[in-house]
Amino acid sequence: MDIISILEDKKQRRALSKEQIAYFVKGAADGSLPAYQLSALLMAIRLNGMDARETADLTMAMAASGNMLSPDVGGVPVDKHSTGGVGDTTTLVLAPLVAACGGKVLKMSGRGLGHTGGTIDKLESIPGMQVELPEEEFVSIVRSVGCAVVGQSARLAPADKTLYALRDVTATVDSIPLIVSSILSKKFAAGAKAIVLDVKTGSGALMPTLEASVELAKAMVDIGHHAGKSIVAVVSGMEEPLGSHVGNALEVKEAIDILTGRAEGPLKRVSLFLGSLMLTASGVMKTEEGALVLLNRALESGAGLQKLKEMIAAQGGDPRVCDDVSLLPKAPVIYPVQAKAEGYLSHVNGTALGLAAQRMGAGRVSKEDIIDPAVGFVMEKRMGDFVKAGDTVCTLHAASMESAKETEQRVLDALTFTKEPAPKARLLYALVKPEGIIPLNE
Ligand code: URA
Numbered sequence: 474m475d476i477i478s479i480l481e482d483k484k485q486r487r488a489l490s491k492e493q494i495a496y497f498v499k500g501a502a503d504g505s506l507p508a509y510q511l512s513a514l515l516m517a518i519r520l521n522g523m524d525a526r527e528t529a530d531l532t533m534a535m536a537a538s539g540n541m542l543s544p545d546v547g548g549v550p551v552d553k554h555s556t557g558g559v560g561d562t563t564t565l566v567l568a569p570l571v572a573a574c575g576g577k578v579l580k581m582s583g584r585g586l587g588h589t590g591g592t593i594d595k596l597e598s599i600p601g602m603q604v605e606l607p608e609e610e611f612v613s614i615v616r617s618v619g620c621a622v623v624g625q626s627a628r629l630a631p632a633d634k635t636l637y638a639l640r641d642v643t644a645t646v647d648s649i650p651l652i653v654s655s656i657l658s659k660k661f662a663a664g665a666k667a668i669v670l671d672v673k674t675g676s677g678a679l680m681p682t683l684e685a686s687v688e689l690a691k692a693m694v695d696i697g698h699h700a701g702k703s704i705v706a707v708v709s710g711m712e713e714p715l716g717s718h719v720g721n722a723l724e725v726k727e728a729i730d731i732l733t734g735r736a737e738g739p740l741k742r743v744s745l746f747l748g749s750l751m752l753t754a755s756g757v758m759k760t761e762e763g764a765l766v767l768l769n770r771a772l773e774s775g776a777g778l779q780k781l782k783e784m785i786a787a788q789g790g791d792p793r794v795c796d797d798v799s800l801l802p803k804a805p806v807i808y809p810v811q812a813k814a815e816g817y818l819s820h821v822n823g824t825a826l827g828l829a830a831q832r833m834g835a836g837r838v839s840k841e842d843i844i845d846p847a848v849g850f851v852m853e854k855r856m857g858d859f860v861k862a863g864d865t866v867c868t869l870h871a872a873s874m875e876s877a878k879e880t881e882q883r884v885l886d887a888l889t890f891t892k893e894p895a896p897k898a899r900l901l902y903a904l905v906k907p908e909g910i911i912p913l914n915e
């Protein structure tokens with residue numbers, strides 16, 4: 474076996490054998506293949522594709538490139554994965570609610586990437602919270618509390634670490650076989666038996682069109698199903714931020730507000746929908762309708778909030794933030810961004826808002842940057858809302874007045890107002906199951 478013949482085969486659009494795939498995945502994981510040959514292969518795969526069998530072989534080889542966990546969590550381990558959103562804090566809402574309903578949520582999350590936020594960065598804004606836990610401890614928390622959220626261990630799917638870093642800088646992120654294998658290999662290695670995927674569509678999403686997003690969702694569900702997993706995918710919109718809060722501590726606050734019943738809206742709706750799929754995928758409930766009733770009950774009784782407290786305490790954090798959100802980091806400058814003229818908010822550029830938050834210090838611009846947990850903003854208006862001149866459209870939580878002024882312009886540039894009434898943003902487009910695609914219109 475040699476890498477040049479593998480490159481030649483993919484260049485000529487020939488399907489790679491399972492052995493060829495295992496060879497280059499091993500070379501990516503152990504560093505025996507150089508970046509230039511792996512990069513050439515990634516581009517050949519991006520341009521010439523892989524069939525379903527090759528994609529499945531690639532996923533399994535990447536999953537097996539490091540440790541494979543088969544955790545005993547006292548039930549079916551269920552994970553949820555979003556392909557990246559802005560103001561998307563579904564994990565912090567649904568993990569405790571699903572746990573309160575008897576699910577076993579074993580969640581490995583990432584840090585912020587580009588304009589999108591990362592659950593691990595959000596959790597670290599809670600004083601004392603540990604997100605790097607030894608495997609046994611993490612599994613033991615899932616067993617006793619019902620949920621734990623930690624960072625991706627470097628020992629799981631190490632081939633993806635190498636390949637993902639190369640894709641990021643070789644314009645080969647937007648490839649269905651490469652995305653499917655990257656996401657699912659990490660879920661398989663972490664031992665998830667039930668998987669709910671939230672595939673985003675819209676500007677700033679991994680795939681450029683609704684059709685391509687549905688195709689990506691279908692490819693992941695097919696590969697997961699054939700690997701014996703209970704798996705479903707939701708295709709959801711990501712034009713405007715899902716929640717109203719963008720920024721690490723602010724998003725934790727919003728999740729707590731929802732769990733206490735103080736806040737409503739699309740973040741709550743999508744979290745409950747994904748949560749209902751987690752309960753059915755893991756076999757805790759038979760129907761999504763029944764699961765929704767149970768989740769709403771856990772929300773109203775405060776059982777979900779109690780689970781979040783237990784999880785935070787188990788991971789070394791200060792659970793009092795759940796009763797008193799003022800214990801979360803606070804920014805020194807609170808600054809209202811006002812509308813310049815009246816009109817309907819017809820479009821929100823979520824990517825631009827995500828980048829604005831990143832620039833304020835909520836995300837990293839280079840890998841070494843240290844994020845500021847307190848900064849970000851709260852959107853006071855949603856798509857379709859009517860605003861008068863002088864209305865506050867967004868409240869900034871900034872590190873300085875200079876940062877606030879700079880962000881004010883970025884936020885205004887991300888919003889489009891029209892004279893004519895404008896529709897609300899679409900939230901849900903499709904539910905993809907192994908047996909077929911169900912259109913959603915919400
Ligand atoms: N997230 C991943 O982990 N991998 C991808 O390829 C894309 C998004």
Ligand code: CA
Binds near residue numbers: 715
């Ligand atoms: Ca989501």
